[in-house]
Amino acid sequence: MSIRSDSAPPASVDGATxxxxxxxxxxxxxxxxxVRALSNVSFDVMPGxxxxxxxxxxxxxxxxxxxxxxxxxxxxxxxxxxxTFNGKEGRVQLLDLSSEELRRFRWRDCAVVSQMxxxxxxxxxxxxxxxxxxxxxxxxxxxxxxxxxxxxxxxxVHLDAKRVLPSYPHQLSGGMRQRVLIALSLLxxxxxxxxxxxxxxxxxxxxxxxxxLLRRLRQQLGLTMIFISHDLSLAxxxxxxxxxxxxxxxxxxxxxxxxxxxxxxxxSVGLIGAIPDLSADGASLVSIPGSPPxxxxxxxxxxxxPRCPLSDDKCExxxxxxxxxxxxxxxxxxxxxxAQTLKxxxxxxxxxx
Amino acid sequence: xxxxxxVSEEQVSTAIxxxxxxxxxxxxxxxxxxxxxxxxxFIIYVVTTVTFFLDRLMPGxxxxxxxxxxxxxxxxxxNRALQMAASLFAINLKEPMLTQYFHxxxxxxxxxxxxxxxxxxxxxxxxxxxxxxxxxxSVTISLFISFVLGVVLGMYMAYRRETxxxxxxxxxSSIFHSVPxxxxxIMIIVIFGVELKWFQVGQMRGDLSPGVAPGFTLTFxxxxxxxxxxxxxTYVLTTAGTWALTMRSSTIRTLEEDYVLVARSRGxxxxxxxxxxxxxxxxxxxxxxxTIAVGFVVGGSVLIEQIFVYQxxxxxxxxxxxxxxxxxxxxxxxxxxCSVVVANLLADLVYSxxxxxxxIKG
Numbered sequence: 001m002s003i004r005s006d007s008a009p010p011a012s013v014d015g016a017t018x019x020x021x022x023x024x025x026x027x028x029x030x031x032x033x034x035v036r037a038l039s040n041v042s043f044d045v046m047p048g049x050x051x052x053x054x055x056x057x058x059x060x061x062x063x064x065x066x067x068x069x070x071x072x073x074x075x076x077x078x079x080x081x082x083x084t085f086n087g088k089e090g091r092v093q094l095l096d097l098s099s100e101e102l103r104r105f106r107w108r109d110c111a112v113v114s115q116m117x118x119x120x121x122x123x124x125x126x127x128x129x130x131x132x133x134x135x136x137x138x139x140x141x142x143x144x145x146x147x148x149x150x151x152x153x154x155x156x157v158h159l160d161a162k163r164v165l166p167s168y169p170h171q172l173s174g175g176m177r178q179r180v181l182i183a184l185s186l187l188x189x190x191x192x193x194x195x196x197x198x199x200x201x202x203x204x205x206x207x208x209x210x211x212x213l214l215r216r217l218r219q220q221l222g223l224t225m226i227f228i229s230h231d232l233s234l235a236x237x238x239x240x241x242x243x244x245x246x247x248x249x250x251x252x253x254x255x256x257x258x259x260x261x262x263x264x265x266x267x268s269v270g271l272i273g274a275i276p277d278l279s280a281d282g283a284s285l286v287s288i289p290g291s292p293p294x295x296x297x298x299x300x301x302x303x304x305x306p307r308c309p310l311s312d313d314k315c316e317x318x319x320x321x322x323x324x325x326x327x328x329x330x331x332x333x334x335x336x337x338x339a340q341t342l343k344x345x346x347x348x349x350x351x352x353x
Numbered sequence: 354x355x356x357x358x359x360v361s362e363e364q365v366s367t368a369i370x371x372x373x374x375x376x377x378x379x380x381x382x383x384x385x386x387x388x389x390x391x392x393x394x395f396i397i398y399v400v401t402t403v404t405f406f407l408d409r410l411m412p413g414x415x416x417x418x419x420x421x422x423x424x425x426x427x428x429x430x431x432n433r434a435l436q437m438a439a440s441l442f443a444i445n446l447k448e449p450m451l452t453q454y455f456h457x458x459x460x461x462x463x464x465x466x467x468x469x470x471x472x473x474x475x476x477x478x479x480x481x482x483x484x485x486x487x488x489x490x491s492v493t494i495s496l497f498i499s500f501v502l503g504v505v506l507g508m509y510m511a512y513r514r515e516t517x518x519x520x521x522x523x524x525x526s527s528i529f530h531s532v533p534x535x536x537x538x539i540m541i542i543v544i545f546g547v548e549l550k551w552f553q554v555g556q557m558r559g560d561l562s563p564g565v566a567p568g569f570t571l572t573f574x575x576x577x578x579x580x581x582x583x584x585x586x587t588y589v590l591t592t593a594g595t596w597a598l599t600m601r602s603s604t605i606r607t608l609e610e611d612y613v614l615v616a617r618s619r620g621x622x623x624x625x626x627x628x629x630x631x632x633x634x635x636x637x638x639x640x641x642x643x644t645i646a647v648g649f650v651v652g653g654s655v656l657i658e659q660i661f662v663y664q665x666x667x668x669x670x671x672x673x674x675x676x677x678x679x680x681x682x683x684x685x686x687x688x689x690x691c692s693v694v695v696a697n698l699l700a701d702l703v704y705s706x707x708x709x710x711x712x713i714k715g
Contacts, residue, residue, distance in 0.1 A: 071618050106620035114618070116611035122630050123612070123710055124637075133629070137621040168709040184619075 017086060018192055018224050019045040019068070019110075024081030026063055026072065035295045037063040037076070039248045042322070045192065050218060050225040052235035052256070054271070055245035058292050062115075064245070065196045065228045069106050070094060085109060087191045108138050111185035113178075115197035120181050121169035127180055128165040134187055146187075153183035156220075157213060175206030179213065186221075196228045211237055232275055236260060241328075244268045247293050247303040250322060254329040262340060264331040266308045269342045302333070309342060310335040389701055393694045397687070401461065404686040405454055408679050415470045415677040457683070466687070467680035469673075477684035480669055485688060487560045488658070488665030491581040492650045495588035500643060502589065503596020508632060510597060511604030523601075526594025534591040535656040541587060542660070557583055558662040583661045588650060599642065603635040610634070637708055644700035648693030 026038040038060045045051050053061045066072045068083060083094035087109050097105060106112075114120060121130055131150040132143060140146060147165075154161035157179040169177060178198065185193055198214065199207040215238060217223055227239055235242050235256060242259045244252040244267060252265040263269045270288035290307035293299050302320050305311035314334055322332040333339065413421075416438045423434035460467055466477035510519040529537065546554035556562070557580055565576045607613065608631060616626045654667030662668070666685055673681035705711045 069618055071614065103620050103622065106618055108620060112615075112618045114611070114615055116615070119611040120615040121612055122616070122634070124633055124708065125629070133616075133621060133625070134619045137619065137625065168713060170710050171713065181615075 016047065017044040017084075018047045019086070020084045021068070022082045022084075024064070024067060024083065025079045026060075026067055027077055027079055028073075028075050029077065030075065033296050036298060037248050037295060038067065040080070041248075041250055042081075043243055043250060043253060045224060045226060046241075047191070047224050048222050049240040050223075050227065050238055052227040052229060052239035052242045053245055054229055054232060054235050054242060056230060056292050058247075058295065059245040060248040060295075061228045061230075061245050062196060063248075065112070065194055065226070068094075068194060068226070069110055069112055070097075070102055071106075071112070085192075104138065107134060107185070107190060108188045109190055110192040110194065111188070111190040113181050113185050113193065113195045113198055115200050118174050118177060118201055121177065123169055126166055126168055127172075130180075130184060131165075131187060134184060138188055149187060150183070153186055154180075156186070156217070157183045159183070173206075174202055175209060178202060178206070178210055182210075182213065182217070186217075192224045192226065194226045194228070197230070198227070199231070199234060200229070214238055232271060244271065247298065248295060249303065249332065250330075251304065251333065252331045253322065254331075258326075258329055263343070264325060264329070264336040264339050265304075265333050266310050266335070266339050266342055267304050269339050270307075273343070304333075310338055385705075386702070389698055393698050396694050397690055400690040401458075401683070401687055402454075404683055404690075405457060406450070408677075408682050408686075409450065411674075411677065413677055415679065418675075418677050419471075461687075466684040469681050470678045471676050471681075477680050480681060481666065481684055481688055484664060484669045485666045487581070487663065488651065488654050488667060490577065491584045491663065491665065492588070492647075492654060494578075494581070495585040495592070496643070496646060496650060498585070499589045499593035500596055500639075502593045504600045504632075504636060504639065506593070506597040507600025508604050508627070508635070510601045511608065511635075512627070514605070519601075522594065522597055526598050529591050529594050530598075532591070534587055534653060535660055537591055538583070538587045538657050538660045541583060554583075560664050581663065584654070584657050584663050587657055587661075592646065592650075596639065599639055600635060603638050604631060607631050607635040637704070640700055640704050640707065644693070644696040647696035648689065651689050651692050 020043075022042045024038055024041045025036070028035040028037055041060075041064060043051070053064060055061045063072065063076065066076075067078060070078075072078070078095060081095070085092050085094055085105070089109065092101075092105070094102075094105070121127070125133070128147070128150065132146055135141070135146045135149075150165060151161045154164055159176060159179050164172065164176065164180065172180065178201075182198075195214070199210050202210060211234065214225075218225065218238070225238070227234060229235060239256050242252075242254060242256050243250045244259075244265060246267050252259070252263070252268050254264070259268060260272060263272055267288070274287055288307055293303055293306070299306055299316075301317050302308070302311065302315040305315040308315065310333075312335075318334075320332045320334050322330045324330050325336060416435070419438045420431065420434040423429050423437065424431055429437075457467065464478070466481070469475045469477055469480060472480075506522055510522055513519060542554055545551045560577065560580055561567070561573075562576055562580070565573055567573055613626060613630055616630050621630075651666070654665060655671050656667070657663070658665045658667035659671045666688060669681065670685040672678075673685065
């Protein structure tokens, strides 16, 4: 894993956020049980920056991604909060939009490159059809123009437009489909692109290529992006800011360099310790003991306390809030000052391979 | 190099001839259409042979049936009736079965389906030409109606799951699917014809009312539809629900596909997603079943046409079976087989047009 040397523009000082999420809570109703997938999540996305949402499976990161374009499954319900999108069309409250307004908002203002690129295309339509369909849904019907734009985007993602555009999805490889989906996401020049596990379904080589492509797109187009991933190395390579999620909450929000340099939440420390380092021997690989909590019956107090080496009575009783420790850095832990001591220690059990 | 050349030359020549042989072989095997047609012809041959022998394995033969009828109806002595039958039917049932079979096959190759044993002087092919169109007419209309109805209802049910309509259609479909269609036919006659007297069953018999001449006139088409109405209603009632249930489950499966969610995230209109994404993909598996349905409806027309006295190919077959009219039975079975095989062939070709994953190899 490498920490990049290039750096995106810093968070704008005037505080003009592109998207701000406040106090967002989502529950799933499964039978008569409530699965609390997201609890009071708040964060801002600054224009031109890339935010990574990282966490284990079940941490709520994908639910958050779906909630941002209001594409949650039927069983999910947003119980509180607000999502404000402050784009070129003015300020909109996403939770107040009608379904027709939402439809227009999707892809034009905020495109989602989902983790299911393998199966993201209608099998009976060509790639060209998908571009035309998307454009037509947003009122663009000039086929020649759309074709030119599609052609140009194919070049941008390094695909042979002549071959790919008339193809059916099954004729393309997984990596190619992911590129096509990225190209398609740029069709309407959205202000925000959400990438949900953009590399997870791909082989290692395709992953590298997609990461390179996304970095280049960020540099060329200055895109604002949200990455959703369980893969810290993806965040390290692509993101400016990282929000670490645990059990439906953001437990740490910081810029990527500070996260890897001085993680403040014990969970972040554990996550970073759990990254396999190919250059070192297996002894340095550390795992976090225990497993994420059941979202139906959450532990009292801090949700991480049963697995945390620093937990004490207070952690069992009280839920720590996300507090600012330095400008642009927030953490939800009573003992964040001590988190550094966990780094490299054997507080998280070492695992020999 | 020169030392090795004779060996390699030999190898090359064998390789070339092998490739030539393979290319001829692969021309037939590799060509999708030719392959399908070859298989179709083979199936027709096998079914023809099986029905030829099965017909003759049925208890009784045309002469016995005729004789029994004569004895029972007119009180003629057995021997006298046998003599009458022998002079009436110019057939020789004493001929060995295999000889009869080869005669039949040779006739078939010349397009000669033989003569009816009981309707003297009528060829089987002329009977088929006369009666088949009526069956095709009623069956095609009912298949079309029930397929379209089923697809629309099924999609609606999938989109509005667990609503009243969903439950009502599901229940009715299960009932009509499990009740044999001839019982439905009888109930239609008894309830609506006899009890409620909504229509005159007697008048609706036959293919046309007396005095209506075939032609492209409104009277003719209207009258033909009037007479075909009861069979059509029966077919639609008994099959539309099954289509609806199949389409429902297929649609529910498609709704869970990633590309439907992605289409929504692309801001596509619900209508566009329902037609081009959900509907278009959900209907694909139904086409395969449509072909099976064609065979079942043509075959199933035997009982329905008997009940409504609708004079189509099923009615002819019913009568032929009763009287052991072997050539007619064989002819009609051949027609049914051909209709199933041709429908299958068409479906394969149409399906490959509809699904690019079959048409174009990835």
